[in-house]
Amino acid sequence: MPTSPVQSDVDRLFDAAEQAGLRLAIKGRLAALVVICVLMVLSRGADRAPDFILATLVFVILGVVHYRLIGSAYDRWWLKYAFLTLDVALLSAAVALVPPTPVAALPQIFMFRFNIFPFYFIILGVAAFSFSPWLVLWGGIVGGAGWLGAFGWVHAQMAAPLTWSDVPDGPTTEQFLQVFLSPDFTGSGSRLQEAVIYLVVAILIAIVMHRTRQTVRRQLQAERDMTTISQIFGRFVPEAVAESMIRNRGALDPTERPATVLFSDLAGFTRMMEARGPRDIVDTLNAFFDDASEIIGRHNGVVTQFQGDGILATFNVPLEDADHAQNAFDAANALVDLVRAKTFGGETLEIRIGLSTGPLVAGSVGGGGRQSYTVYGDPVNLAARLESLNKTHGTSILISQSTAELLRGADLRHIGEVEIRGLRDPIGLYACGKGHTVAHEPN
Secondary structure, three states, rough: OOOOHHHHHHHHHHHHHHHHHHHHHHHHHHHHHHHHHHHHHHHHHHOOOHHHHHHHHHHHHHHHHHHHHHHOOOOOHHHHHOOOOOOOHHHHHHHHHOOOOOOOOOOOHHHOOOOOOOOHHHHHHHHOOOOOOHHHHHHHHHHHHHHHHHHHHHHHOOOOOHHHHHHOOOOOOHHHHHHHHOOOOOOHHHHHHHHHHHHHHHHHHHHHHHHHHHHHHHHHHHHHHHHHHHHOOOOOOOOHHHHHHOOOOOOOOOOOEEEEEEEEEEHHHHHHHHHHHHHHHHHHHHHHHHHHHHHHHOOOOOEEEEEEEEEEEOOOOOOOOOHHHHHHHHHHHHHHHHHHHHOEOOOOOOOOEEEEEEEEEEEEEEOEEEEEEEEEEHHHHHHHHHHHHHHHHOEEEEEHHHHHHOOOOOOOOEEEEEEEOOOOOOEEEEEEEEOOOOOOOOO
């Protein structure tokens, strides 16, 4: 079956996580090597120090090479298995070939009486950092094989090796110690038991890691699905509203609080559409709406609706913003500056904006299984009316008194009082002092 784009994204995220795990594993391996080298040099004496330092340098160089290859053009899926195998091979070769002590001529089998086997578990532990159950399982297989391979090599060099079977039934203490403490005692059954236990531990870790990967994969899939839904849903409702509805499984409780409404419209839009045609004008509008939405969002506003060539944006609903009036005012001026500094689809635009502040009710409404996010209240109607009054007053931004009273140090010009249909009292009207103007032409 073909892989879906979402699944591919999850796979890429998982591959990146595994690469990060491998890098972390190599760093952990380096830290373990340094600690072990220091411990061995201090505990085993100066005569063995060069051996431990040389061995540490070899392993460090291998780790650096592997680290540099991860994510490079030369990276391959099998490299991590190859480097782990090389670690096991070098450690097993040291067990089989390096003399137990540089002074006393002890038989090589004494390497298996020293505390060497736990070093194999360090390789297994480092492999677990990779977040790859197959690498851990491979580490268990090659680690057990390496341990038995080193033992088999040493065992084959011995003339008369002794094993547990050479201990007589019902032995006395002297009989048991005579075999167990003999330089020729190999304890082959113990070596096999160690290798089996090592493989069992690797299998258990791999199973746990597989379950963890499945859990993480489902989590990544869920997060990716939520992001995709939010992005798709956000094309039709404000992104902040979409995310809230997804978190609350479709419910968006009604909100009532003071807010500032920004209503904008483009001057001469009807004439422009007749001259250029619907297809071209849609491209122009999309380019403008992209930049306008970014500006409004940057000022903590939410685009609630696109109405033809108009924008209805709210500040303080649904996202709380204590400085909503100032942010709406700054966004309005930024929109005016935008259309003065830039063309959209080769078209120069002019914008008119109305700002009004007051109590708003916002929430999701609808029927027949379909809902939309809507805001209600006098500020919505007033902002739309103020936008239209820009044509009368030759301005780009008109501001209601309720908004002007909340602005700090703004350069405003009082125009006067205006009667608004549907409102009982006249509204104080303000414009920007810097005198943004727009051509007097019908929309």
